[in-house]
Amino acid sequence: MTAAMDPTDVDTAHFGRFGGRYVPEALTGALNELDAAAREALDDPAFQARMDALRRDYGGRPTTLTLAEGLTEEGGGARIYLKREDLAHTGSHKLSNVLGQGLLAERMGKRRLIAETGAGQHGVATATIAAKLGMECVVYMGAEDCRRQHLNVVRMQLMGAEVVPVESGTRTLKDAINEAMRDWVTSVEESHYLIGSVVGPDPFPRVVRDFVKVIGEETRAQVLERHGRLPDAVTACVGGGSNALGIFHAFIDDPEVELLGVEAGGEGLDTERHSATLTAGSEGILHGARSWVLQDEWGQVRPTPSVSAGLDYPGVGPEHAWLRDTGRATYTAATDAEALEGFSLLARREGILPALETAHAVVPTLRRARELGPEGIVVMNLSGRGDKDVDEITEVLRATGQRVPGMESPA
Amino acid sequence: MSAAGARVAPATGQVARAVRAANAQGRAALVVYLPAGYPDMATSQACLEAAADAGADLLEVGFPYSDPLMDGPTIQAACQVALDQGYTPRDDLAMCADLTQRTAVPALVMTYYNLVWHYGGVDRLDHFAADAAAAGLTGAILPDLPAAEGQPWARAAAAHGLDTVFLAAPASREQALDAIAQVTTGFVYATSTMGVTGARTALGADAQPLVERLRARTDKPVCVGLGVSNRAQAAEVAGFADGVIVGSAVVRAAGEGGAPAVAELVADLAAGCREGHAAR
Numbered sequence: 001m002t003a004a005m006d007p008t009d010v011d012t013a014h015f016g017r018f019g020g021r022y023v024p025e026a027l028t029g030a031l032n033e034l035d036a037a038a039r040e041a042l043d044d045p046a047f048q049a050r051m052d053a054l055r056r057d058y059g060g061r062p063t064t065l066t067l068a069e070g071l072t073e074e075g076g077g078a079r080i081y082l083k084r085e086d087l088a089h090t091g092s093h094k095l096s097n098v099l100g101q102g103l104l105a106e107r108m109g110k111r112r113l114i115a116e117t118g119a120g121q122h123g124v125a126t127a128t129i130a131a132k133l134g135m136e137c138v139v140y141m142g143a144e145d146c147r148r149q150h151l152n153v154v155r156m157q158l159m160g161a162e163v164v165p166v167e168s169g170t171r172t173l174k175d176a177i178n179e180a181m182r183d184w185v186t187s188v189e190e191s192h193y194l195i196g197s198v199v200g201p202d203p204f205p206r207v208v209r210d211f212v213k214v215i216g217e218e219t220r221a222q223v224l225e226r227h228g229r230l231p232d233a234v235t236a237c238v239g240g241g242s243n244a245l246g247i248f249h250a251f252i253d254d255p256e257v258e259l260l261g262v263e264a265g266g267e268g269l270d271t272e273r274h275s276a277t278l279t280a281g282s283e284g285i286l287h288g289a290r291s292w293v294l295q296d297e298w299g300q301v302r303p304t305p306s307v308s309a310g311l312d313y314p315g316v317g318p319e320h321a322w323l324r325d326t327g328r329a330t331y332t333a334a335t336d337a338e339a340l341e342g343f344s345l346l347a348r349r350e351g352i353l354p355a356l357e358t359a360h361a362v363v364p365t366l367r368r369a370r371e372l373g374p375e376g377i378v379v380m381n382l383s384g385r386g387d388k389d390v391d392e393i394t395e396v397l398r399a400t401g402q403r404v405p406g407m408e409s410p411a
Numbered sequence: 412m413s414a415a416g417a418r419v420a421p422a423t424g425q426v427a428r429a430v431r432a433a434n435a436q437g438r439a440a441l442v443v444y445l446p447a448g449y450p451d452m453a454t455s456q457a458c459l460e461a462a463a464d465a466g467a468d469l470l471e472v473g474f475p476y477s478d479p480l481m482d483g484p485t486i487q488a489a490c491q492v493a494l495d496q497g498y499t500p501r502d503d504l505a506m507c508a509d510l511t512q513r514t515a516v517p518a519l520v521m522t523y524y525n526l527v528w529h530y531g532g533v534d535r536l537d538h539f540a541a542d543a544a545a546a547g548l549t550g551a552i553l554p555d556l557p558a559a560e561g562q563p564w565a566r567a568a569a570a571h572g573l574d575t576v577f578l579a580a581p582a583s584r585e586q587a588l589d590a591i592a593q594v595t596t597g598f599v600y601a602t603s604t605m606g607v608t609g610a611r612t613a614l615g616a617d618a619q620p621l622v623e624r625l626r627a628r629t630d631k632p633v634c635v636g637l638g639v640s641n642r643a644q645a646a647e648v649a650g651f652a653d654g655v656i657v658g659s660a661v662v663r664a665a666g667e668g669g670a671p672a673v674a675e676l677v678a679d680l681a682a683g684c685r686e687g688h689a690a691r
């Protein structure tokens with residue numbers, strides 16, 4: 001099928017057989033408008049200049065690249081670098097996406113931002129940009145996630161956003177996306193749906209990618225500057241896939257750079273309690289795009305428990321499905337226990353409290369570094385900071401009685 | 412799919428005929444939606460039969476899906492009740508097979524594309540179309556499948572004699588309406604407002620212009636849905652559309668009073684469909 005859904009001849013709506021636009025017809029008008037606006041904006045030097053200035057002066061870009069000596073030692077192999085998205089404003093990679101989409105909304109004359117959020121990070125980022133640009137903001141958040149990430153709910157409210165707890169379905173991220181889309185269908189005239197990852201119907205996966213790919217562009221230049229060559233491997237955790245695609249994208253045409261995505265293995269891939277879509281799911285259609293989905297044999301979408309709300313998503317961006325299909329990127333999973341171990345390693349050896357999402361990437365990164373040996377260079381995307389997760393971690397340790405070096409299981 | 416290259420599908424199937432038969436009798440066709448398995452499978456079948464007996468011209472049987480993007484709170488909650496009982500599309504089809512034996516009113520399945528796309532493994536679309544046809548269903552409505560992505564399903568449906576229904580919205584471009592009009596074989600589902608399913612007190616003024624835009628390019632039936640909940644609204648829509656689609660209001664009746672409540676509401680809506688058409 002070669003459905004070109006925009007007036008141009010090139011099919012930019014699909015990544016191979018993935019992607020596309022499987023949404024109620026009522027949304028196609030808004031998607032067309034967004035598509036046209038994004039194309040124009042990215043070609044407009046004035047838009048780029050405004051975005052670059054805000055990224056730099058407000059967002060804290062470029063983020064630094066830190067040589068992780070402690071982790072390198074733990075791995076016993078390749079040199080490990082951390083791309084420090086935790087140092088961007090709001091503490092994660094998400095600011096680049098919301099800044100770009102916020103400016104797009106402004107360009108389209110829309111003054112109301114709708115967002116979904118899982119961990120709360122994207123909601124916080126959206127609330128931030130709404131405040132900065134003087135826009136109204138409504139954030140849909142699964143009721144279960146509101147409980148797990150209460151601090152982020154307060155953060156959003158402090159910045160003037162309305163947080164709507166979602167009680168439908170599994171009361172997590174996927175249901176928040178459904179609810180946000182329903183809001184959008186009824187309010188497209190004045191609202192922009194500021195989606196939080198490289199997911200959703202065309203053109204969202206492409207638009208979001210174009211705003212987050214700055215992560216990889218910076219990384220590429222930073223590694224080249226220090227080593228005069230490209231890294232051997234680039235790693236990132238994968239929920240919807242935005243931080244991973246953000247750091248991968250600039251390297252896609254460099255076949256010598258291995259791209260490794262790490263999904264949430266939850267309690268293990270042999271259980272049903274995980275969110276490892278590309279590692280253990282199947283093809284399907286969710287949230288407007290054909291990609292990989294965690295679903296039962298009938299196509300009913302499965303609950304996706306993971307220790308981190310931000311990876312707790314049963315789909316994945318269609319471009320990742322395509323990267324996997326073509327063999328350009330590989331995907332693996334880390335369990336909850338491995339994520340806690342990664343968290344502890346980063347905390348004790350690097351003095352960085354990572355987001356639990358990010359922490360999933362650590363153990364597979366160390367493994368790869370070991371395999372590559374001391375001549376190698378690996379960059380891991382440190383997608384976000386973990387202050388938000390301290391309560392959750394305390395609770396998990398209490399509930400499981402798990403022992404993590406340096407962390408006392410509280411009585 | 413390029414509009415120029417698409418085969419223009421004829422509207423000669425049972426679904427279009429049912430709408431035209433109602434129109435020939437001086438009324439707009441009444442299309443009634445109810446989900447399979449709500450509040451349980453037997454009651455849902457009883458409610459569908461009651462709707463048929465009370466004057467529905469077409470039945471839409473919802474196959475509950477975990478992520479019903481197009482649906483408002485009433486239908487979401489009803490479908491969740493069905494899912495929580497563990498019903499699968501196979502159970503829903505089994506109910507339809509019995510339903511279509513017991514009523515002459517044509518029934519269509521209304522569900523989301525992922526369930527159809529997943530059905531029965533390899534030749535999934537074809538497999539679903541075959542089993543739906545075997546269950547006596549006459550067509551399918553897949554609200555998250557736009558015409559631009561709809562060719563594979565349209566082919567599978569045609570191969571098994573099922574009618575297709577595609578949705579049009581007030582914001583649809585002319586080019587999209589062309590594609591919708593071409594690929595539809597049953598009726599065009601014109602969504603009255605920009606929104607999801609759910610009873611509304613006021614219907615958008617957008618529906619009538621949309622119907623007129625569709626009529627300018629096709630003589631296939633155009634039915635209007637989203638938000639119709641009572642006799643007066645049915646009459647209003649019947650004043651300009653070939654058919655009136657009612658979902659949430661009937662689902663609520665099914666939940667509150669079962670088949671008798673459904674019968675009462677459907678009879679009232681059917682009266683509205685006559686009044687509105689007569690007033691043209």
Ligand SMILES: Cc1ncc(COP(=O)(O)O)c(C=O)c1O
Nearest residue numbers: 121239240241242243310383384
């Ligand atoms: C810090 C952090 N990393 C990663 C993710 C996962 O999202 P994505 O895969 O789109 O980067 C989240 C989501 O909330 C997050 O907060």
